[in-house]
Amino acid sequence: MAGNSQRRGAMRKPGTKKGAVTGSGGQRRKALEGKGPTPRAEDRPYHPAHRRAEMAKRSEAKRVQRSKAAAAAPETIAGRNPVVECLRAGVPATALHIATGIDADDRVAEAVSLATDRGISVLEVSRTELDRITQGAMHQGIGLQVPPFDYAHPDDLLAAAQESGRAPLLVALDGVTDPRNLGAVIRSAAAFGADGVVVPQRRSAGLTAVAWRTSAGTAARLPVAKATNLTRTLKDWAKxxxxxxxxxxxxxxxxxxxxxxxxxxxVVVGSEGRGLSRLVRESCDATVSIPMASEVESLNASVATGVVLAEVARRRRAS
Structure with a gap:
């Protein structure tokens, strides 16, 4: 009969208010439920790791903001020859800065004449102000302000090359971070009949004033594209x-x-220091070297590009 069990704990002991001691009757089930895995240190608001993670996020956000601001800021090409060459090439420009009291020669006169004909503002500034505008570059009393470079898309670059009526010839740079090398590669590519240059979006030099100056204005005539993923772009072109x-x-x-x-x-060119990255090298159908004297270990990236493009142009002329 219910309540007559003699098992230990089944009956309440006389004189006590405590109930059965065998089993919990399910009363402790909720108390034994877990609260889930312990959050990571970065997710605990009062943990030092959380504060460090938040500081890192803010620093990265500021870096991205500065990078975007720098990309949107105009560049200034410094030097008499580079300015004249860029104006001759039709480089888009917004202002020509002339230092007060400089010794004007034929190059300065031509720069002012070309700027005036194109409707570009000619501004006379102090030498100190021009030093600030050109960020201390050797300006020779003259500087040309240009807007941020308008990069092409790799697909548009290839489409234009295929419509040219000849075999496409493109140059891709992998890890070239010196803007002088970029400008020199663009100049060589234009000289030897290439259809365009592509650079990766990250870890690569961009079309800064230094690159504009080294290219001698050819960047205004030769399209330059920026690839989000260079390896993927090369594989797409191979297909x-x-x-x-x-x-x-x-x-x-x-x-x-x-x-x-x-x-x-x-033609894919790597950096002078580490050469081609592993993924880019694996995307190549072939690799080519330049015979050199044993005393010389390597060539500058832009010089190597010029050597190969000159050989490509020679073979195409002979075919």
């Missing part, structure tokens, strides 16, 4: 029939053996 050739000191062939030069071609 469309272009051969990808990378410059490498241990290349599978020398530039003298570059039989691929007469067909659709992409």
């Amino acid at each position: 469309q029939g272009l051969m990808i050739v990378g410059l490498d000191a241990d290349g599978s062939m020398t530039v003298d053996e570059l039989e691929l030069a007469t067909g659709p071609l992409v």
